[in-house]
Amino acid sequence: MTSTIERADAHPEAPVPVRKSGGFTAAAANYIEDRTSISGVVKEFGRKIFPDHWSFMLGEVALYSFIVIILTGSFLTFFFQASMVETVYDGSFVPLKGVEMSSAMESTLHISFDLRGGLLIRQIHHWAALLFIAAIGLHMLRVFFTGAFRKPRELNWVIGFLLFVLAMAEGFTGYSLPDDLLSGNGLRIIDGLIKGLPFVGTWISFLLFGGEFPGTDIVGRFYTLHILLLPALVVAFIALHLVFVVVHKHTQFAGAGRTEKNVIGYPILPVYAAKAGGFFFLVFGVIALMAAFFTINPIWNYGPYDPSPVSAGTQPDWYIGFADGALRLIPPGWEFVWLDHTWSFNIIVPVVALLALLGAVAVYPFVEGWVTGDKREHHILDRPRNAPTRTAIGAAGVTFYAALWAAASSDIMATHFQLSIEGVIHVVQAWAVLGPFLAYFITKRVCIGLMKKDHEILLHGYESGRIVRLPGGEYIEVHEPVDEYERWKLLDYEVYQPIMLRPNAEGKITAGMRLRARMSNWFFEDRIAPPTREQLEAGHGHETHGEIEKGPGLV
Amino acid sequence: MAHDEVSGTDTSASDSSAVETTRGASTGTVVIASDVANPGEPPHRQRVTDTDPRAAKRAARSVYTLFYLSIAGSVFAVAAYMAFPIEDGDPTALRLNNLFLGIGIALSLFGIGLGAVHWGKALMHDKEGIDERHPVRGTDATVARAVEIFDEADRESGFGRRTLIRNSLIGALVAFPLPGLVLFRGFGPQDQNPPELLSHTMWKKGARLTLDPSGIPVKASDVTIGSVFHIIPEGLNERHDKLEQKAKAAVLLMRLNPDDLNISPEREGWSYDGIVAYSKICTHVGCPVALYEHQTHHLLCPCHQSTFDVVNECEVIFGPAKRALPQLPIEVDSDGYLVAQSDFHEPVGPSFWERS
Numbered sequence: 059m060t061s062t063i064e065r066a067d068a069h070p071e072a073p074v075p076v077r078k079s080g081g082f083t084a085a086a087a088n089y090i091e092d093r094t095s096i097s098g099v100v101k102e103f104g105r106k107i108f109p110d111h112w113s114f115m116l117g118e119v120a121l122y123s124f125i126v127i128i129l130t131g132s133f134l135t136f137f138f139q140a141s142m143v144e145t146v147y148d149g150s151f152v153p154l155k156g157v158e159m160s161s162a163m164e165s166t167l168h169i170s171f172d173l174r175g176g177l178l179i180r181q182i183h184h185w186a187a188l189l190f191i192a193a194i195g196l197h198m199l200r201v202f203f204t205g206a207f208r209k210p211r212e213l214n215w216v217i218g219f220l221l222f223v224l225a226m227a228e229g230f231t232g233y234s235l236p237d238d239l240l241s242g243n244g245l246r247i248i249d250g251l252i253k254g255l256p257f258v259g260t261w262i263s264f265l266l267f268g269g270e271f272p273g274t275d276i277v278g279r280f281y282t283l284h285i286l287l288l289p290a291l292v293v294a295f296i297a298l299h300l301v302f303v304v305v306h307k308h309t310q311f312a313g314a315g316r317t318e319k320n321v322i323g324y325p326i327l328p329v330y331a332a333k334a335g336g337f338f339f340l341v342f343g344v345i346a347l348m349a350a351f352f353t354i355n356p357i358w359n360y361g362p363y364d365p366s367p368v369s370a371g372t373q374p375d376w377y378i379g380f381a382d383g384a385l386r387l388i389p390p391g392w393e394f395v396w397l398d399h400t401w402s403f404n405i406i407v408p409v410v411a412l413l414a415l416l417g418a419v420a421v422y423p424f425v426e427g428w429v430t431g432d433k434r435e436h437h438i439l440d441r442p443r444n445a446p447t448r449t450a451i452g453a454a455g456v457t458f459y460a461a462l463w464a465a466a467s468s469d470i471m472a473t474h475f476q477l478s479i480e481g482v483i484h485v486v487q488a489w490a491v492l493g494p495f496l497a498y499f500i501t502k503r504v505c506i507g508l509m510k511k512d513h514e515i516l517l518h519g520y521e522s523g524r525i526v527r528l529p530g531g532e533y534i535e536v537h538e539p540v541d542e543y544e545r546w547k548l549l550d551y552e553v554y555q556p557i558m559l560r561p562n563a564e565g566k567i568t569a570g571m572r573l574r575a576r577m578s579n580w581f582f583e584d585r586i587a588p589p590t591r592e593q594l595e596a597g598h599g600h601e602t603h604g605e606i607e608k609g610p611g612l613v
Numbered sequence: 614m615a616h617d618e619v620s621g622t623d624t625s626a627s628d629s630s631a632v633e634t635t636r637g638a639s640t641g642t643v644v645i646a647s648d649v650a651n652p653g654e655p656p657h658r659q660r661v662t663d664t665d666p667r668a669a670k671r672a673a674r675s676v677y678t679l680f681y682l683s684i685a686g687s688v689f690a691v692a693a694y695m696a697f698p699i700e701d702g703d704p705t706a707l708r709l710n711n712l713f714l715g716i717g718i719a720l721s722l723f724g725i726g727l728g729a730v731h732w733g734k735a736l737m738h739d740k741e742g743i744d745e746r747h748p749v750r751g752t753d754a755t756v757a758r759a760v761e762i763f764d765e766a767d768r769e770s771g772f773g774r775r776t777l778i779r780n781s782l783i784g785a786l787v788a789f790p791l792p793g794l795v796l797f798r799g800f801g802p803q804d805q806n807p808p809e810l811l812s813h814t815m816w817k818k819g820a821r822l823t824l825d826p827s828g829i830p831v832k833a834s835d836v837t838i839g840s841v842f843h844i845i846p847e848g849l850n851e852r853h854d855k856l857e858q859k860a861k862a863a864v865l866l867m868r869l870n871p872d873d874l875n876i877s878p879e880r881e882g883w884s885y886d887g888i889v890a891y892s893k894i895c896t897h898v899g900c901p902v903a904l905y906e907h908q909t910h911h912l913l914c915p916c917h918q919s920t921f922d923v924v925n926e927c928e929v930i931f932g933p934a935k936r937a938l939p940q941l942p943i944e945v946d947s948d949g950y951l952v953a954q955s956d957f958h959e960p961v962g963p964s965f966w967e968r969s
């Protein structure tokens with residue numbers, strides 16, 4: 059204590075905040091402060107405001123499951139042998155005793171059957187990985203459908219997208235490590251897929267597997283990726299992602315008092331820290347409970363990898379399903395020999411389609427920004443209904459993804475519902491091609507319907523469900539007006555007018571401008587402007603008449 | 614949807630509430646927002662725990678009880694670790710170890726989580742705070758200074774002026790990762806010719822067809838009509854590259870009624886009295902084609918449901934695969950064992966670029 063005071067005296071121009079008393083905590087805090095200047099960080103972040111909404115927790119779930127993955131994964135590395143050297147199993151799982159397998163499989167069985175708590179940690183790791191990817195996916199959907207990716211957050215969207223891809227890569231490499239029959243078949247599919255790529259396929263396959271499939275290198279290589287390179291990238295991108303969240307401050311939904319220029323919510327210290335910190339333990343707890351009760355990836359039932367056997371109805375982890383499904387949807391015969399080379403369109407087409415899907419997700423914010431021509435920052439989130447075209451595009455994308463995903467379970471659906479596999483595949487093919495258009499159309503109509511409903515609520519209040527009889531004998535339903543705070547939530551949105559085609563500075567209209575005007579027109583063709591004060595007042599005058607005659611104001 | 618301008622709600626973009634960052638000419642975007650004013654934050658509503666001291670006390674009790682429960686969970690987990698050993702390899706012991714350890718850990722986590730969240734929600738000060746936002750872009754002065762710094766650095770270094778130095782540096786920077794890239798060549802074998810390797814299997818003239826995985830040779834008389842055998846070439850189990858060879862050489866052996874088989878002229882003599890051998894490696898992306906349907910004589914690949922018709926030389930009748938499964942020509946040796954006449958006449962398994 060005294061030394062601190064002396065130091066403060068020695069530099070009167072820069073006084074260190076000193077608490078005269080306070081015992082050990084204060085002394086420790088001062089010790090650290092003198093060496094780190096950490097008070098600046100506390101001042102900056104301690105009371106930083108975070109808005110509250112359940113959907114903002116999806117990203118947190120992803121972050122927390124990643125922490126769980128790191129914790130359990132580190133434990134597993136102490137016991138796992140990333141080697142494909144053949145050994146003969148002699149552990150405590152009786153049915154596999156005497157079976158030849160790789161050290162990777164053997165050590166995974168050791169973790170599961172001979173290490174106390176090993177199975178639990180393995181299962182926590184696997185469940186957490188599945189949750190990690192699912193939470194990222196849902197978080198992306200939240201960000202997409204609320205327009206949170208708009209300026210200034212476009213780059214953070216791309217970082218999040220990269221995290222999604224990295225998470226899938228982490229998942230796949232980890233899934234392949236135990237070198238069991240199921241994961242080996244997964245690798246076999248990847249190998250065949252790579253070989254089908256034009257020009258480079260054969261060589262990439264040989265470079266990846268260190269020679270002919272399966273070789274003895276792939277587990278070791280995936281291990282390096284899985285525990286070193288990919289996690290380093292994930293950590294770096296998560297850090298960057300969060301730095302951007304701090305720089306931009308979190309978005310918020312429209313609400314009374316909330317504007318584009320403020321953010322309303324709870325300060326980090328203490329409320330947000332308590333809630334978010336507690337939430338980490340809840341997420342961890344749920345994963346632990348799943349691992350305690352539900353077996354995941356029972357490799358001992360599959361046995362070691364062998365290129366010859368395979369069982370029917372085996373499934374990849376859920377996040378690979380869409381890729382596997384894309385392969386299944388290709389009709390027979392899409393492969394040709396041309397110029398003395400094999401063109402495997404049954405592989406090229408699904409690979410290109412998947413890349414296109416991912417690419418579309420990555421660049422969407424830039425496309426929408428270009429179409430709307432909106433250069434302003436946005437911090438108030440859109441309700442999905444208030445951006446009907448975007449919501450409809452999202453629904454179309456989700457429908458396409460769902461079709462691919464369903465295709466990966468086509469055999470299970472066929473056996474379960476006693477249908478022919480051909481029939482199921484044809485239905486899913488139609489779904490993948492037509493479904494997105496249907497979803498687009500329906501979603502857009504639903505959004506517009508909901509906007510109209512909001513409009514009526516704003517003008518005439520909620521339907522109270524109370525029917526009264528007027529003196530004239532006519533029955534009406536009483537409408538309860540919305541209070542001004544609720545009203546603001548419904549009101550605080552904007553609509554755009556399509557961009558007008560105007561000549562640029564040189565007096566020309568370029569093809570790009572034409573395209574943009576057409577896209578803008580498509581994007582904003584159906585829109586319902588929020589009612590003005592005048593309309594609201596007029597609307598409330600109508601209220602006593604009960605009946606809504608006029609549709610909402612179409613722009 | 615009509616596009617008529619009925620409502621007089623047009624307001625210019627500057628009236629809208631988004632933070633203004635537009636610089637220079639806009640693209641002509643017109644935004645329409647309502648002219649109703651933001652009513653401001655609603656009055657703060659007090660919770661039961663703010664007004665009723667007994668409720669606050671109850672909440673406090675719940676919070677510390679949860680934290681104590683967490684301690685109990687941790688202790689329980691440690692006890693379960695000791696009480697449920699799994700050394701004897703008994704599956705029930707393993708299940709109990711996993712279950713109770715997991716429940717203990719989950720309880721310890723839930724206690725902390727629920728306690729902290731409840732504390733935050735019910736007891737901590739719940740008045741919301743407000744932070745102001747500023748445009749993400751720095752102030753004009755900061756931006757100007759940054760530009761100036763780059764200008765000064767450019768002038769002082771001559772980066773823009775001395776183009777020869779600059780361009781040679783860029784060239785050097787582009788070239789320097791190349792050796793690193795070349796090193797990746799070591800990922801694959803140096804002395805192999807991949808297309809060549811993919812085109813051949815272990816099968817050769819006289820190689821016996823043996824059972825997978827035991828390696829016991831098969832006599833033609835063992836193969837009854839309707840039966841199906843999983844076959845590997847003789848000697849496979851002794852190879853050090855067993856899995857790589859098996860991934861190409863695995864074969865399915867079936868016997869059908871010879872009259873049921875449609876055999877093309879160039880394949881006369883490839884089968885023996887209705888016994889046919891086909892590659893088991895799917896021509897799509899290489900899964901083992903393991904499912905044989907006896908009534909229809911169809912082979913089904915479980916990975917993407919490519920279906921091959923054994924009656925018609927395993928041509929594809931459904932699924933994403935294009936090519937028929939390659940046929941292994943077989944005959945019977947003097948001891949009555951099934952042997953290969955030669956290797957497959959084409960590469961087996963997934964397609965690859967150099968295949969023609």
Ligand code: FES
Nearest residue numbers: 895897898914917
């Ligand atoms: S690997 Fe056989 S159908 Fe795809």
